[in-house]
Amino acid sequence: AQSVAQPEDQVKVAEGNPLTVKCTYSVSGNPYLFWYVQYPNRGLQFLLKYITGDNLVKGSYGFEAEFNKSQTSFHLKKPSALVSDSALYFCAADNTNAGKSTFGDGTTLTVKP
Amino acid sequence: DTGVSQNPRHKITKRGQNVTFRCDPISEHNRLYWYRQTLGQGPEFLTYFQNEAQLEKSRLLSDRFSAERPKGSFSTLEIQRTEQGDSAMYLCASSSAGGASEQYFGPGTRLTVT
Numbered sequence: 001a002q003s004v005a006q007p008e009d010q011v012k013v014a015e016g017n018p019l020t021v022k023c024t025y026s027v028s029g030n031p032y033l034f035w036y037v038q039y040p041n042r043g044l045q046f047l048l049k050y051i052t053g054d055n056l057v058k059g060s061y062g063f064e065a066e067f068n069k070s071q072t073s074f075h076l077k078k079p080s081a082l083v084s085d086s087a088l089y090f091c092a093a094d095n096t097n098a099g100k101s102t103f104g105d106g107t108t109l110t111v112k113p
Numbered sequence: 114d115t116g117v118s119q120n121p122r123h124k125i126t127k128r129g130q131n132v133t134f135r136c137d138p139i140s141e142h143n144r145l146y147w148y149r150q151t152l153g154q155g156p157e158f159l160t161y162f163q164n165e166a167q168l169e170k171s172r173l174l175s176d177r178f179s180a181e182r183p184k185g186s187f188s189t190l191e192i193q194r195t196e197q198g199d200s201a202m203y204l205c206a207s208s209s210a211g212g213a214s215e216q217y218f219g220p221g222t223r224l225t226v227t
Contacts, residue, residue, distance in 0.1 A: 004155075032213050043117070043204070043218040044156070051213045090155050094213075100146065100169065101216065103155030 002027050004093050006104035013081050014112050021076040021107045023091030032094040033074040034101060035065055039087045047089075050074060061085070081111045117219035119205050125225045126195055133191045134222045138207030145188050146216060147180055148204040156204055162188060163210060195226045 003026045013019045025031055035047040048059025055067045065076045074091060088108050092101040118137045126132050138145050143164050148156035159178065160170045164185035177195075182188040192199055202223050206216035 034215060036218075043220045044206075044216075046215040046217065049213075049215055092155075100158050100161050102158070103148075105153065105155045 002093055002095070002102040004091050004102050004104040006089075006091055006107045008107050009105075010108045010110065012110045012112065015083050016080050019078050019081045019085070019109065019111070021089050021091075021109060023074045023076065023104060024072050025074060025091070025093040026072065027093045027095045029095045033065075033067060034092040034094070035059065035063070035074075035076050036090045036092060036103075037087050038090065038106070044090065047076070081109075083111050083113050085109060086111045117205055117207055117217050119203075119219040119222050121222060122220060123223050123225075125227065128197060128226055129194055131191065131193045132195060132224065133189050134203055134205075134224075136188045136190070136205030136219060138187070138205070139217055141209075142207035142217070143185065143210050144208045144214070145182055146206040146208070147188070147190050148206065150202045150204055150221070159190075159203075192224075195224075197226045200224055200226045 005024045007022055033050040036044040037047050038044045047063050048057050050057050050067045058064045063078050065074055067074050088106045090106045091104040094101045120135045146161040147159040150156045158171050159174055160180050162182040165182050177193045180190045202221045204221045206218045208214040208216045
């Protein structure tokens with residue numbers, strides 16, 4: 001069975017500092033990995049995905065994520081956080097056979113001015 | 114294209130009543146998913162369709178839940194004999210075919226069972 005873990009319920013950083021939101025996964029076969037963001041009173045929005053190729057993927061709003069196969073991790077990063085990045089972030093995993101995504105329980109990111 | 118829409122946005126019902134939710138996906142997407150989300154949890158998979166075919170249904174889903182996607186367009190999710198434990202946000206998402214495709218989510222329908 002697939003599983004996704006986001007070990008931190010909350011992450012707090014100061015504006016302008018780098019941020020990391022952690023995600024580890026358990027998927028049989030080759031994983032497809034995703035990050036989504038949820039702003040208050042809005043639906044989940046796709047940020048970026050890893051399917052194959054370069055381990056560092058770039059996405060919307062300056063976010064990027066690093067795929068590490070040996071550590072089964074897919075951490076979300078941004079070099080310089082903005083207050084507007086404050087939101088709830090979800091990591092999700094899929095594979096070629098599952099056809100559906102398994103989500104982590106989310107990490108609340110707070111960026112302080 | 115206006116994205117994925119869901120109706121109603123909010124539903125309050127009494128225990129034992131039946132409720133039905135509707136999802137209109139992005140028109141060119143042939144996959145449609147239903148999830149349930151409770152406070153502090155990530156979306157929990159319920160079922161998904163490829164065109165009009167329901168390909169998988171979560172084992173956690175009781176027989177009180179049923180979903181349809183006639184003609185491969187909009188979808189409905191019905192909950193019969195609602196229970197207080199059914200109170201949650203019900204999310205719909207759509208995507209192009211395949212697990213490599215990102216999903217586009219609707220705003221959700223918040224169900225409250227009293």
